[in-house]
Amino acid sequence: MSLLFSIIITLLSIILIVLHILSLKYQKSLQLSANVFKNMDEAILITDENQTIIDINDAVTKMFGYTKEECIGETPRMLKSGQYSENFYHQMWEEISQTGFWQGKINDLAKDGSIVESWLSINVVKNSYGKTVNYIAIHRDISEILQSQKHVDFLAYHDSLTELPNRVSFEENLITSINYAQKNKKRVIILFIDLDRFKIVNDSLGHDIGDKLLVEVAKRLQNSIRAVDHLSRIGGDEFVITLSNVNQSFDASIIAKKILAKLDEPFELEGNLLNTSASIGIAQYPIDALDAVSLVKYADSAMYDAKESGKNCFRFFTEKMSDNINKKLKIEQELRKALKKNELYLNFQPQYILKTKKVMAVESLLRWKSETLGVIGPDVFIPVAEDSGLIQEIGYFVFRESCAFIKELRDKDIFLEHIAINVSSQQFQQQDMVEVFLKIIAEYELTPNLIEIEITERYIMESTEENINILDTLKNKGFKISIDDFGTGYSSMSYLKNYH
Numbered sequence: 001m002s003l004l005f006s007i008i009i010t011l012l013s014i015i016l017i018v019l020h021i022l023s024l025k026y027q028k029s030l031q032l033s034a035n036v037f038k039n040m041d042e043a044i045l046i047t048d049e050n051q052t053i054i055d056i057n058d059a060v061t062k063m064f065g066y067t068k069e070e071c072i073g074e075t076p077r078m079l080k081s082g083q084y085s086e087n088f089y090h091q092m093w094e095e096i097s098q099t100g101f102w103q104g105k106i107n108d109l110a111k112d113g114s115i116v117e118s119w120l121s122i123n124v125v126k127n128s129y130g131k132t133v134n135y136i137a138i139h140r141d142i143s144e145i146l147q148s149q150k151h152v153d154f155l156a157y158h159d160s161l162t163e164l165p166n167r168v169s170f171e172e173n174l175i176t177s178i179n180y181a182q183k184n185k186k187r188v189i190i191l192f193i194d195l196d197r198f199k200i201v202n203d204s205l206g207h208d209i210g211d212k213l214l215v216e217v218a219k220r221l222q223n224s225i226r227a228v229d230h231l232s233r234i235g236g237d238e239f240v241i242t243l244s245n246v247n248q249s250f251d252a253s254i255i256a257k258k259i260l261a262k263l264d265e266p267f268e269l270e271g272n273l274l275n276t277s278a279s280i281g282i283a284q285y286p287i288d289a290l291d292a293v294s295l296v297k298y299a300d301s302a303m304y305d306a307k308e309s310g311k312n313c314f315r316f317f318t319e320k321m322s323d324n325i326n327k328k329l330k331i332e333q334e335l336r337k338a339l340k341k342n343e344l345y346l347n348f349q350p351q352y353i354l355k356t357k358k359v360m361a362v363e364s365l366l367r368w369k370s371e372t373l374g375v376i377g378p379d380v381f382i383p384v385a386e387d388s389g390l391i392q393e394i395g396y397f398v399f400r401e402s403c404a405f406i407k408e409l410r411d412k413d414i415f416l417e418h419i420a421i422n423v424s425s426q427q428f429q430q431q432d433m434v435e436v437f438l439k440i441i442a443e444y445e446l447t448p449n450l451i452e453i454e455i456t457e458r459y460i461m462e463s464t465e466e467n468i469n470i471l472d473t474l475k476n477k478g479f480k481i482s483i484d485d486f487g488t489g490y491s492s493m494s495y496l497k498n499y500h
Contacts, residue, residue, distance in 0.1 A: 065111030170232035280314035448478030
């Protein structure tokens with residue numbers, strides 16, 4: 001009997017020890033759960049079956065400003081912002097009663113009166129009999145996410161540098177403005193603005209100063225227009241102003257003159273006193289075009305006409321410009337075929353020694369006889385080649401044909417001092433230009449000193465450190481350098497000191 005009693009006592013002791021251990025583990029589990037609940041980033045409100053708040057975690061206080069004491073005994077309706085109709089809440093609770101769950105973005109009212117944007121999840125807790133005993137509302141703060149999204153949306157429609165509307169915004173606004181003007185028989189006028197010689201600022205002072213200049217230009221342009229007008233930066237140093245609800249061309253003239261006057265005032269940036277100007281092209285709906293694409297194209301053409309007229313001025317689009325556009329387009333189309341069809345060729349103009357009348361050199365002159373257009377002068381097709389980018393391929397064609405000609409003469413024992421070749425400033429933008437020249441020269445067994453590179457006065461005026469380095473490289477390789485038609489343009493002797 002005593003043995004059985006001892007066994008029972010021992011078993012009871014073990015059971016008590018196990019229960020004690022299990023109790024400790026359960027308490028730790030409860031403590032862990034409590035700590036997790038207390039420290040969660042999400043704001044959690046727990047209510048009873050009547051939606052009376054019975055507990056909250058610390059995040060509720062951080063998010064909404066209410067203490068635990070202020071919340072207990074209240075209902076979540078204390079957070080209502082007044083931004084939603086009763087129908088909204090009716091549909092919410094209808095979904096909760098059917099599915100036991102609801103989630104969505106919601107704006108609630110904090111204690112200080114501010115609006116808190118959060119992602120709300122409401123869960124129903126039921127007992128083993130299926131009766132609702134609790135509701136758990138979890139608020140996740142999404143203000144940072146929404147702010148990031150707003151920033152992304154802003155960048156989608158705005159220029160990151162100047163914060164002006166970008167090309168996408170401009171195009172959408174222009175289409176809307178044209179639709180409005182069509183219904184109300186109004187005009188839409190756009191001013192296409194391109195800064196003059198902006199590349200010189202970028203290349204000589206750096207892109208940082210160039211960017212700051214663009215920001216200041218944007219401010220002056222904004223101060224030159226009405227509140228109803230739309231200013232955009234569509235790329236680089238190009239800006240467009242859309243004038244809506246206007247009745248006459250004179251309105252555009254007034255704004256264009258105001259812009260030119262404001263940009264004429266010097267800009268002081270980091271100790272640099274900068275002067276700039278702009279060329280402005282103006283096109284009008286419905287006078288010049290009936291669609292947005294054509295309107296922009298015509299304003300762009302008018303802007304180029306302003307540049308060709310000496311810059312720092314504005315021009316309205318005209319029918320003559322339209323004819324010129326079509327003509328240039330046709331020339332470009334045919335010029336793209338010209339190399340393959342062997343329509344381009346060289347003439348060689350001799351250079352004499354006056355005293356002896358002996359030919360000492362020749363200059364390569366590019367000519368074009370189009371099967372479709374006839375003879376086209378270089379003054380006509382070279383600018384088109386430069387604008388379209390075809391000048392790169394054509395330039396190498398001229399260089400190769402010139403080398404072939406000088407090689408042919410030398411094979412016939414005709415020795416000239418050099419052959420002069422015009423090189424477009426556009427071609428200098430090719431990073432491997434010098435290497436390609438040297439490779440072609442080597443193919444014809446020539447030396448660089450037989451080649452004289454002719455550059456334009458514009459290249460001198462737009463001299464940058466990079467340009468000077470390229471010329472230094474050509475000179476060091478043995479090429480001769482000369483300025484084509486020096487003195488007929490606007491170059492100054494002072495610029496030549498950089499090219500000694």
